[in-house]
């Protein structure tokens with residue numbers, strides 16, 4: 427395994443590999459790696475000659491300074507975890523300066539309105555930051571495939587839209603959600619939870635599963651109300667949103683259409699830490 431910290435050095439290394447017709451898979455992460463990340467890396471290693479894992483806590487996608495400051499940064503442990511995979515990986519762990527040079531700012535993107543819903547509505551500027559870093563990483567790495575988790579389903583749809591609109595030569599691969607034994611979706615932010623809260627946070631996925639069951643016989647509006655009531659009763663949580671939306675457009679489900687695929691999306695605070703999750707509803 428090799429670790430690069432400078433984009434110019436990485437790019438020239440990769441361009442010599444590209445000349446040998448090697449395929450490159452990219453797994454963008456913000457580090458504090460867990461099994462969910464490792465599953466993306468493993469899939470990329472199977473499907474490509476070379477896998478590049480970027481580890482970069484991207485400041486422009488944070489709308490909350492405390493969240494950015496407290497985001498876990500564990501590069502040495504991350505490197506060790508990648509080493510256990512038994513496959514040769516390139517890690518790109520740049521500084522903010524290497525990525526942004528003198529100006530830390532994001533480009534503005536139009537994702538056909540996908541950016542105005544859910545995460546975009548509650549984290550202003552978040553998806554401009556995501557688009558900015560993803561586009562920069564694609565330019566530096568030149569991957570033929572890039573791997574994104576369904577845990578951040580809205581991000582996945584946004585990245586697909588970005589690729590389409592800018593005609594970028596990369597295929598986006600969606601990867602399933604990895605969960606802890608309790609059902610809690612794995613997340614780097616789980617590391618910040620107390621062990622008690624981590625146990626309690628299993629309620630999030632339990633409620634999503636319950637919502638899915640209810641959706642078989644009830645309307646989206648009724649199910650949403652039940653979920654909201656359930657969280658009101660649990661004082662340790664603050665529900666930011668629960669929405670049942672069309673997977674493609676992310677438009678809220680008003681009337682069920684059996685030809686459409688719906689997902690439940692949730693963002694909830696516990697211990698002042700914001701967690702998100704999603705579930706297929708039908």
Ligand code: AMP
Nearest residue numbers: 455456457462574575577578603604612
């Ligand atoms: P992050 O480091 O949180 O920005 O995540 C990097 C990538 O890993 C994103 O594409 C995430 O969607 C994906 N990811 C994060 N958590 C999980 C998980 N529990 N299961 C699968 N993929 C995940």
